[in-house]
Amino acid sequence: AQSVTQLGSHVSVSEGALVLLRCNYSSSVPPYLFWYVQYPNQGLQLLLKYTSAATLVKGINGFEAEFKKSETSFHLTKPSAHMSDAAEYFCAVSDRTSGTYKYIFGTGTRLKVLA
Amino acid sequence: DTAVSQTPKYLVTQMGNDKSIKCEQNLGHDTMYWYKQDSKKFLKIMFSYNNKELIINETVPNRFSPKSPDKAHLNLHINSLELGDSAVYFCASSQGLGATNEKLFFGSGTQLSVL
Numbered sequence: 001a002q003s004v005t006q007l008g009s010h011v012s013v014s015e016g017a018l019v020l021l022r023c024n025y026s027s028s029v030p031p032y033l034f035w036y037v038q039y040p041n042q043g044l045q046l047l048l049k050y051t052s053a054a055t056l057v058k059g060i061n062g063f064e065a066e067f068k069k070s071e072t073s074f075h076l077t078k079p080s081a082h083m084s085d086a087a088e089y090f091c092a093v094s095d096r097t098s099g100t101y102k103y104i105f106g107t108g109t110r111l112k113v114l115a
Numbered sequence: 116d117t118a119v120s121q122t123p124k125y126l127v128t129q130m131g132n133d134k135s136i137k138c139e140q141n142l143g144h145d146t147m148y149w150y151k152q153d154s155k156k157f158l159k160i161m162f163s164y165n166n167k168e169l170i171i172n173e174t175v176p177n178r179f180s181p182k183s184p185d186k187a188h189l190n191l192h193i194n195s196l197e198l199g200d201s202a203v204y205f206c207a208s209s210q211g212l213g214a215t216n217e218k219l220f221f222g223s224g225t226q227l228s229v230l
Contacts, residue, residue, distance in 0.1 A: 036219075041223065041224070042223050042224070043119070043205055043207070043221030043222050043223045043224055044158075044205070044207075044219070044221045045221070046218045046219070049218070088156055090158065094217075101212055101217075102160050102163065102171055103160065103219060105157075105158040105159075107155065107156065107157050108156040108157070108158070110156075
């Protein structure tokens with residue numbers, strides 16, 4: 001079964017600083033990877049997805065992620081953090097078992113942006 | 116107009132009671148899901164329905180019974196509630212079977228507190 005691991009349950013950055021949220025995957029086949037964001041008291045929203053078309057994926061709100069097969073990583077970055085980026089971020093992989101697809105989510109990283 | 120809506124938003128109840136959470140999506144999607152998010156933000160799939168047919172049933176106690184009267188609705192009924200059932204329950208939908216590059220659309224969650 002495929003899985004993802006998010007390193008760091010909490011990350012704090014200053015406003016304007018680089019955001020780096022880490023995600024490593026475990027998969028025996030080419031993975032399909034996603035980043036979702038959850039703002040307080042809301043459901044998850046898709047930030048971006050990797051489906052093997054390009055290793056550098058651009059998402060909404062200035063976020064991007066790079067798929068690195070050699071490192072089995074799919075880290076999320078943003079050059080300059082805004083206060084509005086404070087949220088919980090989830091990495092996910094699409095897993096196919098017995099012909100059925102389902103998302104496997106990481107444990108999440110809470111991003112705090114300091115003024 | 117909310118794409119995936121679930122009610123109620125908050126649910127506080129006593130142990131042993133039976134309760135239901137309702138979910139509706141107006142996106143015309145074929146597949147709907149229930150996810151459980153625990154206090155540590157870990158998000159785990161519980162059930163998935165495609166066109167009213169159950170396709171994913173994780174190892175969930177049989178006190179939990181999903182019902183899909185039509186493909187736009189997926190309700191969750193919980194019998195004999197236990198303290199451990201306290202969590203946030205998210206409904207979600209996708210166009211197809213949640214295949215490798217499909218996006219999930221989430222509701223805003225139902226926070227269930229069992230006292």
